Amino acid sequence: MPMKIQVKLYATLRLNLGVAGLEIEIDKPVTILKLLELASQQLNSDIIPELIEDGEIMVGTILLINGKNIFHAEKLETMINEECEVSVFPPAGGG
Amino acid sequence: MEIYARHINLLGKEKFAKIHEASVMVAGAGGLGSTVLNLLARLGVGTIHFYEFAEIDPPDLNRQILYNSEDVGDTKCNIALARLKKINPGINIIAHCEKITAKTEIPKVDLVFDCLDNFTSRYILDDLIFPKGIPMIHAGVCSYFGQVTVIIPGKTKSLRKTIPLDARKFDKKIDKNIFPPIVTTIASIQVSEGVKYLSNDFNNLLFGKILIVDLMSNSFDIIQLN
Numbered sequence: 001m002p003m004k005i006q007v008k009l010y011a012t013l014r015l016n017l018g019v020a021g022l023e024i025e026i027d028k029p030v031t032i033l034k035l036l037e038l039a040s041q042q043l044n045s046d047i048i049p050e051l052i053e054d055g056e057i058m059v060g061t062i063l064l065i066n067g068k069n070i071f072h073a074e075k076l077e078t079m080i081n082e083e084c085e086v087s088v089f090p091p092a093g094g095g
Numbered sequence: 096m097e098i099y100a101r102h103i104n105l106l107g108k109e110k111f112a113k114i115h116e117a118s119v120m121v122a123g124a125g126g127l128g129s130t131v132l133n134l135l136a137r138l139g140v141g142t143i144h145f146y147e148f149a150e151i152d153p154p155d156l157n158r159q160i161l162y163n164s165e166d167v168g169d170t171k172c173n174i175a176l177a178r179l180k181k182i183n184p185g186i187n188i189i190a191h192c193e194k195i196t197a198k199t200e201i202p203k204v205d206l207v208f209d210c211l212d213n214f215t216s217r218y219i220l221d222d223l224i225f226p227k228g229i230p231m232i233h234a235g236v237c238s239y240f241g242q243v244t245v246i247i248p249g250k251t252k253s254l255r256k257t258i259p260l261d262a263r264k265f266d267k268k269i270d271k272n273i274f275p276p277i278v279t280t281i282a283s284i285q286v287s288e289g290v291k292y293l294s295n296d297f298n299n300l301l302f303g304k305i306l307i308v309d310l311m312s313n314s315f316d317i318i319q320l321n
Contacts, residue, residue: 011240
């Protein structure tokens with residue numbers, strides 16, 4: 001049964017990619033890394049270099065699945081196996 | 096009390112009394128800290144400790160509203176203390192002209208405002224206060240964007256766990272370009288959240304969630320955190 005995943009982008013990602021979010025339909029569980037690849041295909045723009053560096057989540061990128069940080073799960077191998085919302089944002093560091 | 100006449104009835108006397116009796120700490124008196132301190136003093140928060148060690152440089156003046164061009168070269172700590180005392184002589188303001196380190200003895204306060212400009216220092220502050228049960232209003236700003244979240248020991252994760260990153264690497268990449276209105280906007284939200292926390296308004300408080308403000312597109316998004 002197809003699952004709808006809402007991907008929401010914030011701050012500089014929204015600015016750089018020119019899109020606030022998208023809906024991706026998957027028909028089987030995928031890793032968050034695979035989901036980002038699917039997002040790139042759907043956007044017709046490779047978002048991976050904005051988010052991943054040397055195979056790891058880029059320093060300063062926060063990836064949440066239903067509000068849970070993948071840093072506290074299996075990182076890029078975290079599975080998405082149900083309909084959910086993926087939020088991606090780079091925290092602002094200045095003061 | 097006349098200087099509080101425009102908000103004491105709005106907040107209600109009971110709520111105002113809570114903030115007037117409160118003791119808070121502001122970490123950093125730069126961009127965010129300038130506005131946070133200014134508003135806390137005008138609101139009448141009873142005791143305000145603040146920490147700042149830097150001097151005033153010309154690029155600070157686009158957003159650090161406690162300072163003027165004549166202050167360049169002076170210490171922010173001394174200038175901020177003098178300005179804040181002039182704004183409201185009826186409260187206690189204590190300046191700590193020092194950098195916050197792992198050895199800093201945090202004063203006894205009800206709440207801390209994170210107005211620091213890097214995550215290395217933020218994590219040091221987090222490590223000092225989270226185990227003591229002291230809550231923090233975290234904020235960060237960059238270009239047109241900013242975020243705010245309230246960290247409450249026992250109710251939320253620490254800042255280090257809420258926004259986990261390699262602080263040393265991240266801090267090297269911080270973009271210093273900054274749109275002044277985002278700084279005062281985010282700092283104002285910090286103070287608004289601080290008033291809610293001090294007056295026990297947990298229903299509307301940004302804890303367990305993070306607010307991301309984007310002044311470029313006028314978007315205010317709240318993301319639930321788990």
